[in-house]
Amino acid sequence: MVEKALLEMKGISKAFPGVQALKSVDFLLRKGEVVSLIGQNGAGKSTLVSIIGGIYLQDDGKISIDGKPVNISNPAVAEELGIGMVHQEPTLVPNMNISANVFLNRELLHKGMFLDFRSMNEQTINVLNQLGFKLDPETLIEDLRLVEKEVVEIAKAMLVKPRILILDEVTAPLNTDEADHLFNLVCELKSKGMAIIFISHRLTEVVQISDRIVILRDGRNVGELLREQDPSEKDIIALMLGQNAFETHVDTGSIGFDGEKVLSVANLSKKGFFEGMNVDLHAGEIVGMAGLKGAGITEFMKAIYGALGTDAGQIFVRGGLVGIKKPADAIKHGIGMLTNDRQKEGLALQRGVEENITISSLDILSNKLKFFRTRSLGIQAAKLIKSLSIKTPSLRQEVMNLSGGNQQKVVLAKWLLRNLDFILIDEPTRGVDVKTKTEIYKLLIELKKAGKAILLASPEILELISICDRILVVDSGRIIKEVQRGSASFNEGSILEIMHVDHLSPSCRVGPIGALI
Amino acid sequence: MNNIEIKRSTLKAFEHMPRRTELTEAREIFSNSLLLLLFILSIVLAIGGIFVPNVFQIINLANVLRIVSIVGLVALGETLVLLTGEIDLSVGSIMSLSLVVGGLLLDHGSGWALAVTLMCGLLLGLINGVAVAFGKVPSLIMTLGTLSVYGGLANVTAVGQAKYLYGLDLYLWTGKGYILGMPVPVVIFLSMIIICFLFQTFSKPGRTIYYAGANNLAAYYSGISVEKIKIGVFGLAGLFAAMAGPMYASQTNRVTPLQGIGFELSAIAIAVLGGTSIEGARGNVIGTLLGALIYGFLLNILSLSGIGTYMEQVLKGAMLIIIVLVFQNILGRRGNP
């Protein structure tokens, strides 16, 4: 028996100035179902769920809930209809506590006027318990970890007892353990009859958790895969790109490297983040770092780069001890870094592509009097745009208008212009679409072949496996194991095992309609 | 294929940033265009000339240009500060205090008085810069505080009296003299504009000002010393305010502790009029030049048509609000304050 649809969207179209975001999309959601919505950046996923959430109104098409036509004109209406939405970045008020945030704009009052703190706290605790978390409702948001903030966001959405829950890329900032926790939550909710729309770029988790996978491409619904079909990531990607074959294999060149130790980190420590880190980079190698979110990898890289202070340890470049107290020092010694937040730390979004590429190289492009010809900047920038295939209509195009992948390339170009010998990269393909990902991998391999040393951190083990020569596994601020390419443990499973001993693979083996409570 | 991909990414950007369409791009080009400002200037002069033909009398023109240069110089310093994303409300008080401190040395001759005035302005500006760059005090609060402190110090030092400039020919010359037939303030103002323009376009620190103003953190990660830039611009703002001081004081032949009052208002108004954005990273010095001309002539025309000093004050305040309203909104802006 096919369960009647809870939510049905037919022929939804939505246009924004200059682009048709959705073209006559049909979408179906049943009770107790987990449906993942997949697509490249700009395929229309966020637009679709924003329409469900009442943030946008569709230009064309009909939506019905429980068979009855509805008009979701604003978020308040969506709430009434039982639709809860959790956005990608937690939008909470840092200086207020959990309870206040959960009840923001729907505070409970007694005597019609005064805040009823006790009831709000009680209900907050209830909802948090239902979600499997024990938190003191009076904790301030700014004192919470990221996953706890996500939970509060979900609690907010849950408060109105939604029947449909939309999770928009909520696992992007989480590590594997935290994501697992979330998946268990999703299974729980599913078994209680909630319908969940799940948006994510992480295909592995999508495959594990979904009953159905709906793929959007260029604003159209191009197909869906069912759990029964046992879909693989390749299948999903094929539908996403509209091709049949997909190249995941990247030629990594020869294993091994020139052997010359070019960058050494000895005994680097920072209380509370990492301790006794020893890493040697050789010319022409890519070294990967794998670990959970709190492992301290990001902080470690920032410390090498001078953006974070250390308590102990030394850095040697080509055998000579160097003092790096700020990024400018690191750059002088030939080290460049792409952090995991390019919008905040890597680019000036309002400025043009040329400016962002050339900004770190002004001193080498200027003459003795610290003046230079503006034209030479443009030429240099254009060369890099070409060699990295950065898609931009002009040199002056503001970087904010570029896609995530192209933005990442701009940051890379910034360092390539200086011809730096060492590059530190944290999450190289965060928010980058599949096609550009491959391009970036190819670029990194080329850099390696040219003799550069690259230190690469990523939460996606597969990524590390495909391009690194060796992988350092980090846990709680220490390197616990080094895995060489070619050895038996150089595969995703083994590395994940090393990363956490009790790793359980999550998946909901319950069918679309679970036990209703 | 390329264009479509970029438009897709624009879509993704919706969630985090304001929209950009072809219309916004066109507006932007226009707002950057100094042509717009020249256009406004001509309108102002044309309409003003019809109602108050006195405007074009040589004496009046010389006076206006003098005042324009004096206020414009302060506005130039303010422009640099605004470009880095900060603001300086204390330029008026810096002018007052430097004038008064320099005034203490009038007995030793114009040279010393002028030199001390300039050094004082530079120092006061640097104090602002260090507090903002290293102490991380928000520039709004810091310069609000120094507005108070410097102003108070000026009054305390001057003990409520004015110092007269009779016989101090060099000093008076800065405000009333001529170089090659042009009033001294005009020459100095123009030279500073040109120097700043060249510096901004062709030198390394100059180019990085915009980047630092756009994103402090990214500038830091790119190896730029944002601190040095900020200290530098605040220092320059102080220096320029102190430069403008004697020129202004000369007009009334005396130095008083209250002479700088109101300059911050005009400085900000002129900077924004010239296309500089309060949020930083947008604007340039040539715009400030044209903005100063427009502002100066506008006020001149209004005062020639017989409004009183009080009304002038009201109008200055109104102009500030209107200028920011028009230039920040209609000509495109990013995000919220």
Add this chain to the structure above:
Amino acid sequence: MEDEQAIKQNIMMELVKKNALLLVLLSLVAIGIASSSSFFTPYNWQNILISVSTLGVLALGQTAVMLLRQVDLSVGSLMAFAPIAAISLTEATLSLTGTKVVQGGNYVTDGLFLIVVFTWVVSSLVGWLIGLVTVKARVPSLIVTLGMLYILRGTAYIFSGGHPMYLTRLKGFKWLGTAKIFGFVPMCFLLFLAIAIMAILLLKYTRIGPRMYATGNNEKAAVYSGVNAAFWKIGAFIFSGFCAGIASLIYSSRLESVEAAQATGYELASIAIVVIGGTTLEGGRGTMFGTLLAAIILGLIINIISLIGLVIWYQTIIIGLIIIAAVFLYLRKVRRRELIG
């Protein structure tokens, strides 16, 4: 034992931090007593309480504004503009009934009720106007209120012709400024306390609190939750204007005169109070209670300065230094937390 010592020290530090304002207040009282024999006289304390009332009421309004990440630089000028405009309005209204409000040059002789009401109304309306321009026209509040500072001051001069107006002949007007309860506590101080207590209660125990703090601390989150940020921002400016009106009544009633130059620099003093009280420009942090204590602190400082015999300009200097120092210290506290978290 060492641990016990360490724990005791920690508790001490915590107590100091939490009650910093009270400690500062008490220390100032001590300094006052030490610096002048006339400090602890009833007359001096009345002076202190009266200036606390004027500046304090102003600061309550400024707190509301600064909690929402805005600033109101116009309140000083508004304190001059509102009563002057009110007098002109009253003149115009009552002339319809043939009553002369202003006689003998500059003596205001009639229209008490209307003048008081109009002052209130005008100041609140100006606040509303400022709120509108800030929110709807999206001009930064710094600019709007800076411009209004000059506009209001200039207009006050124009309306009053540049001369002060005397209200000595206006029966009942001096009540607010000079009346005392129990012969000792000034009425205006009680008024200040009343408004302060109301503000404290509203912010802490009603919906107003969470919605304002949310709007100030993370406007995006507030809007996503359906909070009407525009409403609260405009409301804060109206409240600020309202407070400026009340402050001007206290002030003018005390001096029994109104002139266009009055209350110059008061906006800075109000910001100083707000900032001492723990509210910074970042928004969403700070309490009305802190402002209350801070108002008393500033009142004490101003009083001590004049008792010592320093010229009034020293007040300006000290106020400026306080603003800078207080923000610097509070920011260090916040920043330290950021580094750890």
